[in-house]
Amino acid sequence: LELSKELNQEYALKTMQNLIYQDYDYIDGLEKGTLLSRSQNLFELSQYFIEFYHVIFIDSILILFILFFILSIQLSLFFIVLLMMVLIFLVFYFYSKKLHIENKKILEQKEHLNDGLLEFQENYFQTIQFKVKKMMKNKLGYLYDNYFMDVYHHDEITNRHQIQLEALIQIMIMVVLLFSIFIYKKQQMTLGTVMLVYLLLSYMIDPLMKISVFIAMHDELQIIFERYKEMLPEKRERKKKIKKIKSIELKHVSFSYGYTRPLFDHFQLKIEKSVFIQGKTGSGKSTLLKLIMNQLQPTKGEIVINGINLQELDLNSYYSHIKYLNKTPVFYKESLRTNIIFDRLFLEDKMIELLHYFMLDDLVNGLDLKLDEQGGFLSSGQGQLVMIIRALLSEPDVLILDEAFSNIDQERLQLLINYLSFQKIIVIIVSHQINMMNCQFDCVIIDSGKIVGEEDYGNRFST
Template sequence: GIIMALLIFSFQIGLSVIVILSIIALVVLNGMKKLNELNKKIISSQEEMNQGYLEYLKNFYNSHQFFLKQFTKEKINFLFDEYNLNVYWRDKNLNSLNVVSEILIQGLSFLVVLVACYYYKQGKINVGDIVFFYMLTTYLIEPLFNFIALVFEKDEVKILYERYKEVIPDKSGRKLKIKGHIREIKFDHITYSYGYKEPIIEHLDLVINSSLWLKGDTGAGKSTLLKLLMKHDDLIKGNILINGVSLTRIDSSSLYRKIIYIDKEPIFYQESLKFNLLLKNNNQRLLEKLLREFGLENFIDKLEMMIEIDGKPLSSGQRQIM
């Protein structure tokens, strides 16, 4: 509407404005193509970063038990740095485009005043007309930048990362280490429930000082009992003691050196099959021997195959065996 008003009032000045706006549009269009490519990289790297966080959270206790905390943190840091690098290049290109656009916009205003002054010298327009033309032109600037900003914001993706609070025991007090072998595990009057539901374990007293086969119906609380022993969750009431020491006072690393818990639902690192099987061990011969013993010798040549967090492309049976 402003451009139409300019053309009606002065075709020459209106035409000059259209020419400059066309140049600005071409510059912005070219810059937007580059920004869209960078935005695609940001979206892709953000997805990888989110997958890294998901992998870290799902494998949190595995990482502690098998002492891979440093590896998982370094992997997340790498993915986070890669994401930030893509954001940096996008922002740098965006700033450059804004600077160029601003120069062209100011050039547009300058040109309008210059042309208007030329017609003023010829006596075709007065000073009031110059001010009017300048005001109409400046009114074009804000909508143009708003439109550019709208296009950019459409492709931007907010970082989903928030500061995750690691679910680990409070380190404010000095933690104790388990010395020697575990001689006794005692569940002292423990009660536990999921959320506000009825307790799945209520007032349980159990002393374990020898090998024990824990048997019960589905949902009776077998896995829950083991997860409580591994500090995967907190009790509502009672206490768990190992060699007479409360579990809350025992250092997690010391606990995981003595007890290993593997969930019935396999969770993998988003790495090669070889990494998932060996972790920090480098015994390739033992790995191949075990694969043959478990009837999985066809995977010996596929150890570099990438595995998803849920174990794909392995079948459900193969995931359990692996």
């Protein structure tokens, strides 16, 4: 019990906690259900090592003791028993090779099944609204069948082999017993010794079976252990830290999704003060922001922060100075207060001041109410404003708003623009709201990954 507690803490708890230090692209590249499955499998690692200690300190010692005892009785008998054990382990070794593919299939199908369940939960309202219950029912049934057919096939092979293995062990014991009787007939061994040999061999059956099961488990856990190592954050080389972001420059940046035509081709842009970016859907606005946030990496060119290549910067340092918000607010299952200031209670007065400024006085009385991941009692516009207040309280050097105020009413939007215009920060705004182009920001129009218009705020674009 104590060992299980320690191992679960080491392999499950610490690993899940350390995921927060993983690179963004690792987490972003996983399908929804994959992380859930891999986290659940971590508990199997501790069980594996408990079995390992049992095999090493109990079963193996028992078998070695029996072999030593048989050696003291008769040398030729010892070699026959040893040969028997080698044969059993060889049979099981080749069998475990067969299981490897089946084990891998089961783990993959489990991840797909978890992914399907999460998809069902997330899209439940759409499933009812568009009357596609049958489609979701069939999809879940298909995933379920695939997973449990693989499990059934795996268990079928395991059962068949365990029967064969146990039969082989019994045959080997009978062979050793017959050989012992042959020695007894030659009057080289007493009948009592023959019975003792049989008794000792009978004691070997259980530890032999446990060791063989452990070998099979080892093959299965080897896959889980490889996944476990993937979940561990790599030791990073020391990178440069920054004190303040003064400029962001994209130098001859090229980028494409997969093998499609490049979205950006030798794209160049330098941002040293607040800028409004406008363009049609699919023009590359959001991709540009993800490149700046290092959520995507350019295929060619470089992104330079204060004259330093972004890839040379310590990302923890970088993200502490830049904040990115999109149109979908994301909350923790905590109180509204915790969602805005977290554990920084010294920011409470400033938070209340901003809530009053943005005419969210009714939220001041609801700071202790708990939110869910979608924002709970907050409207979509309130949720977006709360996210912006949270970002402003962290006093970033750069604030990126990617359609982050699409649901905010015009009156509060004007308050936001006025507030941002007086802050000594770089604000990068992406919005389809054309009237935003009349704010006191530089304007950049992007089309098909190219800049087709640039003006400073002294001039105005017509609609």
